[in-house]
Amino acid sequence: MSGEKNSFPVALTIAGSDSGGGAGIQADLRAFRAAGVFGCSVIAAITAQNPARVLRIDPLPPESLQAQIEAVASVFHVGAVKTGMLFSAELIRTVVAELKRFTCPVVVDPVMVSTSGVPLLRQDAVQAVCGELLPAADWITPNIPEAELLLDRKLNSFDELLEGAKELASRFHCGVVLKGGHAEDDPEARDAVFFGGRGMILLSPRIRTLPHAAHGTGCTFSSSLAAGLARGLSPESALTYAKRFVFESLAGAALVSKPGVPPVAAMPPDFRCGADESDKIRLVSI
Template sequence: MNRRPSRPIALTIAGSDSGGGAGIQADLKTFAALHVHGTSAITCVTAQNPREVRAVQPLRPDMVRAQLEAVCAELPPRAVKTGMLYSPAIIRVVAGFTFPGNPPLVVDPVMVATSGAPLLQPRAVRVLTAELLPRATLVTPNVPEAQWLVGRPLKDMEDLRQAARSLHERHGCAVLIKGGHLKGLRTAPDLFYDGRQELLLEAPRIARLHTHGTGCTYAAAVTACLARGESLVRAVTTAKAFITRALAGAYRAARHDVLHPGA
């Protein structure tokens, strides 16, 4: 008899960060910290460090599909997360793929790196909103990404409330807008809305911390919790506490702050 402990499986579909702070690397560290077996499909290889993205090489769409097929053949995920998808062709591969068991899908609409480098081709935004978001269980934009998606500035919490409702009405998915980019607040507020329930998730703002990969880690934590069988509301609540600990426990690597998902 096999007495080894079993872990649920989660899948991340995202780009590789050679600096180790975001993307696939951040997602897999988060899955491991939350006791979920992480699988991956890499969409792009990036040459980057915490200061800059020097180059982006997207994989061929057929190679992205081959990774999805290989993972799902033997390791069917109980939850799926997308990060950097980059191109219309890659988005269409993911949006058109049939995942066994129809697991929940968390879409982190990665558009621009913390350093300012574009991570989503301009013409890909329409494909993301038209073909992928209608399949999503949850979309997790930060304020700049939410502004792109709704087409207007978001300056305060009431703007976030209206944007969350607008995105839910347009695409049918739950929405978690991360409000860390809002100015003049002493907390880091996030707004969750699923069409029935609204939650304001707050935590103390951590000053003088300059890191990246927060959005990846947050969405990966939600995905891991869904893979463990938690409800969506419980998953986002657990993930908020997780990312708060990861920020508070950040460590230094050379001259840079790095999130600590295992904190």
Template sequence: MNIVLTIAGSDSGGGAGIQADLKTFQELNVFGTTVITALTAQNTLGVNGIYPATPEFVELQLNAIFDDFDVRALKTGMLFSAEIIQTVARNLKDRNLRIVVDPVMIAKGGQALLKDDAVQALIRVLLPIATVLTPNIPEAETITGMKIQTGEEIRKAAQKILEFGVECVVMKGGHLEDPMAVDTVFFQDGSSFQMKSPKIDTRHTHGTGCTFSAAITAYLGRGLSIKESIIEAKKFVQAAIENPLNIGHGHGPTNHFAHRLGAKAEVEIIE
């Protein structure tokens, strides 16, 4: 059995965070373990409150997992504070693990999920040990301090991120003004490729970033290459978006069942 780990916050609405990660892991046939960094009171309409775990308790959870389970790959989501980021990075840096970092910063409703001082901690201690980073455009702008609106600016921002030490960065293009969602993937060796899919006219996109990064983690945990994992994860999350559940009164969750039920996503790979 391939075992994976998510280090993230809990979403009481079930569409993002730990809940989305575990649903994704289950759908992709890996066993999911968890380290919870914060509790949130939220639903599809917004975040009503955040109750962070202490760094000490985060470390206790990490020790409990690593003392008993052979974790193949892991992801980080909402880490909330610089102290938690430093605790996580310290406990991961000497382990031979494939690490996916989803730099969760802002909820769909606009609420901040990462303290301002935590961005520098993310850059300084977590990115150097990361295998894959999956920022959307606003997150990439925060990490790089650059304005990103064009393909050339995406390339320059990705290069700056790679200089922080991460092996691969997936620049998600869903926030750009384009009828297609174009994600561009850059590697340390200078190679790159794009994944193009149609934008879906739906407000039910809560948890898409969590689901995408969790799917990458699941495929890495199953032994696929980084490139294969990213492509398969894109198909998984695209199917989840294209077949919405239409629940909740705000930004509803994606459909984690879609892939298993045979939904085929339209994703074009451009080398």
């Protein structure tokens, strides 16, 4: 392999395949491409799902996961790694061991439950997430239900989200984005951010015109954050980029399926990483 670094940034996603195309590996690769990043993928599980429900989950053998990661690491200069649904403790331990191959930022989306409410993590894997996967992360991006599980308490206000983000950052020694999208009574979509000893609020307007909660927003945010980091953006710029991409994706969410099925967070047309950011997206220190 040549010793020269890629002129084109590379990001790797390690996650599950979504047959409906709205989340998982498929959403990650769309987000990478929109950011101008070459996307590599390692499939941890194959899911039979669509935006409305998950029918089946088939995890791949750890040996397959290990071989896929080795294949990528041996020839690509990976600028960021994002992990999504890993499903079992065995797969989590395989990923954590293989992450030592990389020296780039690692973004962990601790995927535990699907948009439709189906568990995406075996019960015995929760301990592996807390004890092994999250300590290996540079950034974690839990939503409110995931953060409540990690913290073992309810989060009933945005002040409690901020405290929760700070606690998770201290526990796992990483940056935290505690996504507030599930707080539907909040007039803005506010995320609690903590990194580098600082608390911040990441804000965008809340889009209320969708008939159902959109499918794939969590995957899209974490992979967009990883893409920004792979491009060499500062953490602040990568955060606002990811938030803006999700906002624009929701604004253009596609009703690609039958009536009554949740929309998919679609790629905005002509979206460019690094374009002038809308003043609707703000990262505010507290």
